[in-house]
Amino acid sequence: MAQALWLQNFIAVYSELSTDNLMSLEKIYHPDIEFVDPIHRVHGIAALLDYFSHLYQQLLSCDFVIDHILEAEREAAVYWTMTFRHKQLNGGAPISVQGHSRLHSKDNKVVYHRDYLDVGAMLYEHIPVLGSIVSAIKRRAAK
Template identity: 50%
Template sequence: MNIEQSVIDQQYPEWLGRFISIYQKLSFNNLNLLDEVYAEEVTFIDPIHEIHGLSNLHDYFEGLYKNLSSCTFSINDVIIDNQQAAIYWEMIYQHPKLNGGNFVSVQGTSKLIALDNKIIYHRDYLDLGAMLYEQLPLIGKLIHWIKVKAAQ
């Protein structure tokens, strides 16, 4: 059994099991599933935005997904402590204007806090350069060069 399958097969609190299940099937066509995961007063933070409220989160996800050709999440590991969890994931997405329209893989971690069986706090940690900047034609080459020089 691979790690991803063992993560799926684990028994989690209801809120966390729902999060894992929904994020692995989330798409532009079913963003209403966010209502099953997040509280009305949710705070969502990623490297670019800080969003407050479920309605604003819907708008944010709608804007993200409408520009993508595809986007999938694989949950690779979960650490849970009561009403908090750290989720380790891989996102594979395709955007027509990034990386020549090819797939991009990004590793990330999310910190989740739940209250009353819904997520009230979600913070994503990921390499924004790997996700976005490195996928742009000119900037991507410059960032790659900087990373190579920094590693020497």
């Protein structure tokens, strides 16, 4: 089965996404997009573009590698590895986080996008003092 056009477009945009081309998100997201991640929930394309613009201002780089895709009719699960460099985290060194996105399409665009990822691995573990606490909690929970 050939991959749906909306999903092909999503993968193409995220494979090239950077601070220089955030407007390309308009090509893949429906005007009524609902975007949810572990930290925020935004509705509508204007709010999504503002959210991404704010996020990417703090990044030195951000790359997505698509690891696996499951597709059924108008929805998909996209498993990915994100590697980013943040101005204030990990001394600007790369941080890699695995996650996945649940996507629903409407009118050949993504109308619902929910990200699942470990926020501790992405953010909290790289903040001085807090990182030590989060790591200690994870070690204790693993016992």
